[in-house]
Amino acid sequence: MTAEAERPDDVPESEGGTPTRRANFVVVANRLPVDRVEHPDGTTTWRTSPGGLVTALEPVMHSHHGAWVGWHGAPDEVLDPFENDGLELVPVPLSAGEVEDYYEGFSNATLWPLYHDVVAPPEFRREWWDAYVRVNQRFADRTAAVADEGAVVWVQDYQLQLVPQMLREQRPDLHIGFFLHIPFPPTELYIQLPWRDQILRGLLGADLVGFQLGGGAQNFQRLVRQRLHLDTRREFVHAADGRTVMARAYPISIAAESLHELASSDKTAARAAEIRDDLGNPKVLLLGVDRLDYTKGLPERIQAFGELVAEGRIDPEEAALVQVATPSRERVEQYRHLRDDIDRQVGRINSEVGRIGRPPITYLHASYPRDEMAALYRAADVMIVTPLRDGMNLVAKEYVACRQGDDGALVLSEFAGAARELRQAYLINPHDIDGLKETILEAINAPARVKARRMRLLRRQVFEHDIDSWARAFLDDLDRVVGDQLDWPARALGGAPTREQG
Numbered sequence: 001m002t003a004e005a006e007r008p009d010d011v012p013e014s015e016g017g018t019p020t021r022r023a024n025f026v027v028v029a030n031r032l033p034v035d036r037v038e039h040p041d042g043t044t045t046w047r048t049s050p051g052g053l054v055t056a057l058e059p060v061m062h063s064h065h066g067a068w069v070g071w072h073g074a075p076d077e078v079l080d081p082f083e084n085d086g087l088e089l090v091p092v093p094l095s096a097g098e099v100e101d102y103y104e105g106f107s108n109a110t111l112w113p114l115y116h117d118v119v120a121p122p123e124f125r126r127e128w129w130d131a132y133v134r135v136n137q138r139f140a141d142r143t144a145a146v147a148d149e150g151a152v153v154w155v156q157d158y159q160l161q162l163v164p165q166m167l168r169e170q171r172p173d174l175h176i177g178f179f180l181h182i183p184f185p186p187t188e189l190y191i192q193l194p195w196r197d198q199i200l201r202g203l204l205g206a207d208l209v210g211f212q213l214g215g216g217a218q219n220f221q222r223l224v225r226q227r228l229h230l231d232t233r234r235e236f237v238h239a240a241d242g243r244t245v246m247a248r249a250y251p252i253s254i255a256a257e258s259l260h261e262l263a264s265s266d267k268t269a270a271r272a273a274e275i276r277d278d279l280g281n282p283k284v285l286l287l288g289v290d291r292l293d294y295t296k297g298l299p300e301r302i303q304a305f306g307e308l309v310a311e312g313r314i315d316p317e318e319a320a321l322v323q324v325a326t327p328s329r330e331r332v333e334q335y336r337h338l339r340d341d342i343d344r345q346v347g348r349i350n351s352e353v354g355r356i357g358r359p360p361i362t363y364l365h366a367s368y369p370r371d372e373m374a375a376l377y378r379a380a381d382v383m384i385v386t387p388l389r390d391g392m393n394l395v396a397k398e399y400v401a402c403r404q405g406d407d408g409a410l411v412l413s414e415f416a417g418a419a420r421e422l423r424q425a426y427l428i429n430p431h432d433i434d435g436l437k438e439t440i441l442e443a444i445n446a447p448a449r450v451k452a453r454r455m456r457l458l459r460r461q462v463f464e465h466d467i468d469s470w471a472r473a474f475l476d477d478l479d480r481v482v483g484d485q486l487d488w489p490a491r492a493l494g495g496a497p498t499r500e501q502g
Helices: 052-064 096-115 126-146 165-169 196-203 215-228 255-263 266-278 299-310 333-352 370-379 394-403 433-445 448-464 467-483 490-497
Strands: 004-005 022-031 035-036 044-048 067-071 077-081 082-084 087-091 147-154 175-179 208-211 231-233 236-238 244-249 283-290 319-326 361-364 382-385 409-413 426-428
Touching: 022 087, 022 126, 022 266, 044 082, 052 087, 052 467, 067 126, 067 283, 096 126, 126 147, 126 165, 126 333, 147 165, 147 467, 165 175, 165 196, 175 426, 175 467, 196 215, 208 215, 208 467, 215 244, 215 394, 231 299, 244 467, 255 266, 255 370, 255 394, 255 448, 266 370, 283 299, 283 433, 299 319, 299 333, 299 361, 299 433, 319 333, 333 361, 370 394, 382 394, 382 433, 394 409, 394 448, 409 448, 426 433
Parallel strands: 022 067, 022 147, 067 087, 147 175, 175 208, 208 244, 283 319, 283 382, 319 361, 382 409, 409 426
Antiparallel strands: 004 077, 035 044, 082 087, 231 236, 236 244
């Protein structure tokens, strides 16, 4: 592996090495599945990033000479392709300006709020769009160079929605899938986007376009009918080039068994007991775990808990809330304001309790490793997940997977995609503060047998529909749709079997 400094302007398209081999299976994502580790002696190694997607796809990549195309996380640096743990990694270079415009700008200040029901107002800047097109083309070029003849290419998420069509133009032999990890918005919101048709065409370059929920697939089909005037039948779209494109829901999940095994260890049990002891051994420990983002409903959750304490309905001598807020996009102004607002909100609630000792809210603005998170999940009696809008929310599933028995309670926003599957959670509308307060109390005070029945069903759902089954379902359908290109009317009217949309 080699690295060289890059000038702070745009990264040249031609720089970066050529992969040592072509791959039959290629994953394309904004980030590579590794983190750089700097050692005291100045040497550098790479560590596999934690995450269900890497866990699920690793066996497929090993068995099919897989490659992963993505940015390695450092701007203004070009790296040659390298191997890590038997996987071919193909870094895509980004300049500091492109990180600002393509990633922080168009991806996270335009698409992210637009796709999350305009919880915050999106910004539409032409220079951001130009950077998005340029970077997507670079990802497509790198993928075209590494993919073997007839390879399967799986493009991931909203940062790369133009890649499927760009790749199709260069390599029509490829079998291309795309999965959107965040919600896909309804027509009336999506059409605000000045480049709405370009992104729809970009997605239609794939053979299979996957969404978290059936509603997202339906929104997409409605838009391609209205905007691009294409014919759609059931889950199929008749693309302009004559291909049949499938649009379908594949609710993503977690590596439930491995997470449960981690939470079951003696070390995790001891750490969970230590956490409760550090908090004064409350009778009830409530937990929130979120990326610090305005879509996650943190202010609403903290307000509801604070009011319950102020009203005397929760005794801070007996109950405590731990809120983990993982740092996120801290160079984006909206996120800095959110952090300041939550700091003030937590400080006010803790100060108004008017006693010396442990505060009712322990607020942790930090990232923690997987084993520490497993201990927190195991320690908590009530998990509170209150996004205003979320494609899935895997934290809810992680909490369930870490339970050691049929105990605990999950309070879950009905606006999280996970609510469609985790129907035995205590479902709430996070905008309804009074309703949220009553549901938190219900989750705390429900009889043990009621909690056990709910958790038993939640655990069954999470363990039977894990990340492996998600990946298999997607890849099996991709194989079928590209290997069985039937006549359009026959296929659309029932020539292929269907699976219930999530």
